[in-house]
Amino acid sequence: MTLSSRVTRVLVLVLTLLAAACGDDGGATTTIPGTTTDGVATTVAATTTTTAAATTTLPPATTAVPPTTAATTTTTNIFYAVTLGVPDVFGSAGDPHGSGCVVPPGDVLPDGVWFGSVEGYVGGVIELDLACYFTGAAATAARIADGLPGESDLDEHVRNMNPRTYSIRLAANAEVYSIPGTGTFFPQLIPAGSWPDPFGYFECPGEGCPVWLYVNDGIVTGLVEQFFE
Numbered sequence: 001m002t003l004s005s006r007v008t009r010v011l012v013l014v015l016t017l018l019a020a021a022c023g024d025d026g027g028a029t030t031t032i033p034g035t036t037t038d039g040v041a042t043t044v045a046a047t048t049t050t051t052a053a054a055t056t057t058l059p060p061a062t063t064a065v066p067p068t069t070a071a072t073t074t075t076t077n078i079f080y081a082v083t084l085g086v087p088d089v090f091g092s093a094g095d096p097h098g099s100g101c102v103v104p105p106g107d108v109l110p111d112g113v114w115f116g117s118v119e120g121y122v123g124g125v126i127e128l129d130l131a132c133y134f135t136g137a138a139a140t141a142a143r144i145a146d147g148l149p150g151e152s153d154l155d156e157h158v159r160n161m162n163p164r165t166y167s168i169r170l171a172a173n174a175e176v177y178s179i180p181g182t183g184t185f186f187p188q189l190i191p192a193g194s195w196p197d198p199f200g201y202f203e204c205p206g207e208g209c210p211v212w213l214y215v216n217d218g219i220v221t222g223l224v225e226q227f228f229e
Contacts, residue, residue, distance in 0.1 A: 080113050080214045082175045082222035084187060086135060087113045087212060094138045098212065101132035101159060109166040111215050115226070116160075118209040121196065125169050126220060127205070128213060131160035133226070156228075158210075168213070170195075170220045177224040185227045195223065 087098045090113070099112030109128065120127030134142040139157035144150045146159060170176075170192060177187030179201040190197060196204035202225060203209065214222030 076171065076217045076219065076221055078216050078221060080111065080216055080222075082177070082214050082224060084177065084224060086133065086226070089138075094141060096132035096134050096138065096142075096159070098133065101162075103130070103162050103164070104166070107166065108218070109168050109213075109215055111217065114213045114215065115158075116211065116213070117207050118196075118205040118211055119165060119207065121170075121205045124172070125167050126213070126223075128166050128168065128211075129160065129207070130162050130164065130166060131158050133158055168215065168218075168220055170223065174220055175214075175222040179225045179227055187224055187227075192223075200225070201227070 089095050089097050091100055096115075097113075098115050099110075104110050109130075114128065114130060115133040116128040116130045118126055119129050132142075134157045135155055139155060140150045140152070142157045142159055143152060146157075148157075172192055174192040176190055176192045176195045178190050178195060178197045179185055179187050180197070181199050181201045185201065196202075196209070204211075204225075210226040210228060212222075212224045212226060213220050214224075
């Protein structure tokens with residue numbers, strides 16, 4: 001083989017190796033974001049995901065408050081308050097105790113403190129036989145005026161010259177004092193709805209049922225049984 005032939009063969013071999021090497025580089029493909037394999041830039045639009053804010057609309061917290069209704073209470077103005085024992089003399093010396101013996105006009109028992117016997121009691125309504133109650137020197141004078149001996153072992157006198165009776169209602173919350181039939185002759189407070197006491201000292205209603213009625217605003221706000229021997 002001549003020298004020129006060898007050189008030619010070496011050149012061919014070198015060229016072949018170079019061609020193979022170039023072919024290998026061309027076949028390796030690397031993907032680069034934003035470009036293509038031919039070098040041309042490719043614009044990739046950014047992917048945007050919009051997430052709507054989670055919004056929950058809550059109705060305003062409202063609590064329905066019912067309108068306030070004021071409790072209706074019937075108030076009675078108490079001018080004549082209950083006292084235990086014989087009430088004071090409202091008039092002058094020598095007058096009876098309480099509101100006296102004046103016969104009220106009409107069928108209505110006026111406000112005041114009245115003595116008498118409960119002759120009837122139905123549906124909370126008292127039927128009172130009005131009378132007058134005297135003590136001390138006034139009792140002596142009243143006995144003489146009524147044609148009775150002035151001297152008496154009792155320091156009291158009851159005058160009943162008025163045949164009329166008066167109907168008046170006992171308040172449901174009235175103060176009621178009844179004399180028990182247990183040997184204690186001091187009036188004891190009982191509920192108005194429990195009067196008359198079937199075991200009391202007096203048989204009420206009836207002619208032997210002596211009481212003081214405390215009348216305010218046209219109703220009986222107090223009832224106190226009066227002890228007699």
